[in-house]
Amino acid sequence: MKNLLVTGYRAHELQIFSQKHVGIGYIQKAIENRLRPLIEEGLEWMITPGQYGVDLWAIEVGIALKADYPHFRVSIMTAYMNPDEKWKEDKQDYYQKLLKGVDYYASVSKEPYSGGWQLRARDDLLFRKTDGILLFYDEDAAEGSPRFYKERALKKQQEEDYPIIGISSEEIQSIAEEENLRYIE
Numbered sequence: 001m002k003n004l005l006v007t008g009y010r011a012h013e014l015q016i017f018s019q020k021h022v023g024i025g026y027i028q029k030a031i032e033n034r035l036r037p038l039i040e041e042g043l044e045w046m047i048t049p050g051q052y053g054v055d056l057w058a059i060e061v062g063i064a065l066k067a068d069y070p071h072f073r074v075s076i077m078t079a080y081m082n083p084d085e086k087w088k089e090d091k092q093d094y095y096q097k098l099l100k101g102v103d104y105y106a107s108v109s110k111e112p113y114s115g116g117w118q119l120r121a122r123d124d125l126l127f128r129k130t131d132g133i134l135l136f137y138d139e140d141a142a143e144g145s146p147r148f149y150k151e152r153a154l155k156k157q158q159e160e161d162y163p164i165i166g167i168s169s170e171e172i173q174s175i176a177e178e179e180n181l182r183y184i185e
Contacts, residue, residue: 001038001131001163003045005149006031006062008054008136008167013144016053019094024057026176027136030167031061033175034134038165039069047130049122050076050083051145052091054136056098063101073103077129079122080109123149127156132163141169 008027016023031054035046046062048055055076062074076099084095099105108122133153137146156162 001043003130004043005126005130005133006046006048006058007149008146009144010051010053026172028057028061029175030171031058034165039072045073045075047075047077050078059098075104076102077126078107079118080113081107081111134165136167138169
């Protein structure tokens with residue numbers, strides 16, 4: 001696998017409304033735990049849709065991993081231009097800071113949001129350009145936007161070899177408990 005799509009819940013779907021939320025670190029640890037072995041097996045690119053939530057937290061992890069794996073590259077492929085323009089200022093600052101660390105950034109549509117067709121075009125491109133998906137989605141825990149990625153990935157998996165690597169809520173909870181035990185010791 002050379003190119004991996006990484007996505008999952010949006011921050012609000014996880015009830016995370018601050019970049020200081022402790023859960024972000026646990027999610028990032030789970031992403032890192034999945035990415036490291038893949039990079040060591042030859043993963044070259046991590047690509048996200050760049051939505052505020054798991055996508056951007058994964059980009060943060062990817063940028064940090066480049067220190068250990070200089071060949072590894074991270075990319076954001078948005079559906080339309082300036083997806084952050086309606087975000088609060090602190091989120092915009094965070095996004096702009098991350099953009100400085102990515103190796104490739106582009107928008108499928110060169111205009112502002114005008115309809116769902118842009119999202120479909122982005123997703124078509126993401127699935128065409130990737131060899132598998134790392135998805136934080138747990139249908140037993142919470143429905144949400146990642147459901148559409150899971151459905152699409154399952155369809156692509158039936159048509160060709162397209163690995164689906166999942167991260168579940170239980171995995172995040174396990175990391176949190178492990179980290180809290182370390183803190184107590």
